[in-house]
Structure formats: C-alpha cells, structure tokens
Amino acid sequence: DSGVTQTPKHLITATGQRVTLRCSPRSGDLSVYWYQQSLDQGLQFLIQYYNGEERAKGNILERFSAQQFPDLHSELNLSSLELGDSALYFCASSAGQGWSPLHFGNGTRLTVT
Amino acid sequence: GNSVTQMEGPVTLSEEAFLTINCTYTATGYPSLFWYVQYPGEGLQLLLKATKADDKGSNKGFEATYRKETTSFHLEKGSVQVSDSAVYFCALSGGTGNQFYFGTGTSLTVIP
Numbered sequence: 001d002s003g004v005t006q007t008p009k010h011l012i013t014a015t016g017q018r019v020t021l022r023c024s025p026r027s028g029d030l031s032v033y034w035y036q037q038s039l040d041q042g043l044q045f046l047i048q049y050y051n052g053e054e055r056a057k058g059n060i061l062e063r064f065s066a067q068q069f070p071d072l073h074s075e076l077n078l079s080s081l082e083l084g085d086s087a088l089y090f091c092a093s094s095a096g097q098g099w100s101p102l103h104f105g106n107g108t109r110l111t112v113t
Numbered sequence: 114g115n116s117v118t119q120m121e122g123p124v125t126l127s128e129e130a131f132l133t134i135n136c137t138y139t140a141t142g143y144p145s146l147f148w149y150v151q152y153p154g155e156g157l158q159l160l161l162k163a164t165k166a167d168d169k170g171s172n173k174g175f176e177a178t179y180r181k182e183t184t185s186f187h188l189e190k191g192s193v194q195v196s197d198s199a200v201y202f203c204a205l206s207g208g209t210g211n212q213f214y215f216g217t218g219t220s221l222t223v224i225p
Contacts, residue, residue: 002156031211042217043157043202056212090156096211099145099164102204104156 003027006091006105014113018079021108025072025093031055032074033094033102034066038087049074050096081112115140119203119216126193126223134188134219136177136203144207146170146179146186151200151218160188160201193223 003026013019025032034046036059045058049068060066063081068074078085088109092102120135138144145164149157161170166181175190186203203216 002158004156033213043215045213045215048212050211092157094211099162099206100211101145101147101159101162101206102149102157102213103159104149106156 002103002105004091004093004103004105006089006108008108009106010109010111012111012113013081015081015083017081017112018077019081019110021076021078021089021091021110023074023076023091023093023105025074025091026103029093029095029103030072031094031096031100032068032072033092034060034074034076035090035092036087037090037107043090046076078110083112086110086112115144115205115207115212115214117203117205117214117216120219121217123220123222126221128195128223128225129192130223132188132190132193132197132221134201134203134221136186136188136216138184138186138203138205138214140184140205140207142207144205146177147204147206148175148177148186148188149202149204149215151202153199157202193221195223195225197221198223 005024030051046060048056088107092104094100148160161172163170163179
C-alpha cells in the first residue's frame with residue numbers, strides 16, 4: 001500500500017460531461033502529481049502541486065484543471081469530455097525533496113462513451 | 114533538458130532467464146534515478162532507486178547501478194520468475210521543483 005488514495009476507482013460518463021477525480025497524498029507528502037496513462041501514449045505528466053501552489057505543468061489540456069487544497073488533497077477536473085480522454089489517471093505524491101521518490105495511487109479508470 | 118530513454122519492448126523470457134532492461138538518461142545537474150514496476154491493473158510501485166553516481170539500488174532480486182560516465186541505469190535480475198511479468202519504467206528526478214521524467218515503459222512477460 002503506497003498510502004496514496006484515489007477515488008473513484010472507475011468512472012463511466014458520456015461525451016461532453018465533466019468529472020472530478022480526487023487524490024489524498026501519503027501522510028507528510030507536500031507534493032502531488034497527476035499523470036494520464038493511455039494504451040498508445042504511455043505515462044503523460046499533467047501537472048504538479050507543492051503545498052497548495054502549482055509548481056509545474058505538463059501536457060495538460062485547457063479543458064482540464066486541478067488544484068491542491070490546504071489539507072493537501074488534490075482534485076483533477078476534466079470537462080467537455082471526449083472519447084480520447086478515456087484513460088487511467090494516476091495521482092502520485094512525494095515529500096518534495098530532490099531524492100524523494102514518487103508514490104502512486106492505484107488510479108482512476110475513466111471511460112468516456 | 115532532462116529525458117529518459119528506455120529499451121523498447123515487449124520482452125519475453127523463459128523462467129530463470131537473465132533480465133536486462135536498458136535505460137539511459139540526459140540530465141543537467143545530479144539527478145536521482147528510479148525504477149518503477151506496474152503490475153496489471155495496478156499503479157506504479159517504486160522498485161529501487163539510486164541518488165548519486167555509483168550507487169546501486171536493489172530490491173526483490175533486481176539491481177541497477179547509477180553510471181554517470183555512461184549516463185545509464187540498467188535494470189538487471191539474475192533469474193526471472195513468472196510473477197515478474199509487468200511493465201517496468203525508468204525515471205529520473207531533477208531540476209527545480211523535484212520534477213520527474215519517465216521512460217516509455219518496457220513490458221516483460223515471463224513464460225514458465
């Protein structure tokens with residue numbers, strides 16, 4: 001058990017809809033990262049937060065947004081969903097130091113129909 | 114910039130065979146290096162890490178040595194088992210903000 005909790009585990013929704021994915025980091029970790037994993041694209045970095053502040057942005061679409069709250073949990077909001085957004089979405093956390101590893105949650109599997 | 118290049122798969126081995134998965138990196142400064150494993154239906158799990166040159170990370174029979182002169186961090190195991198079937202990712206962390214860079218993953222299947 002990595003200590004990172006993601007909810008929900010599965011999500012099925014229709015095109016055009018909006019969903020929110022939730023992540024609770026490992027106790028003591030200040031940094032949260034979001035990744036998208038699809039079959040043909042591998043692991044794509046979306047965005048990173050550190051102690052409530054956005055720290056780095058990757059290949060995150062404008063239709064997607066995220067935030068990290070004062071209690072350090074994070075939410076990833078996906079809107080105007082398209083079929084191509086179907087993927088596994090992972091949250092990971094780290095202590096934020098250069099040598100600190102990432103600890104991953106088990107992911108949310110999003111299916112857009 | 115920082116990047117990781119990983120051996121492409123898929124790799125299929127017989128049980129008890131020797132495993133090597135190649136990983137090379139490009140980085141400024143002194144990155145930390147990691148191997149992660151993803152079993153079917155699960156998230157990525159940290160397998161091993163090395164934080165400075167010549168460090169050897171090891172776990173569950175897997176090993177990798179941080180080679181600065183060849184900018185490599187190859188994963189090895191002397192005798193693979195069916196239970197090692199998974200996708201393996203090489204990664205580095207570096208730069209400001211503890212950013213991570215992942216390879217594309219190598220799928221390993223071990224057959225009895």
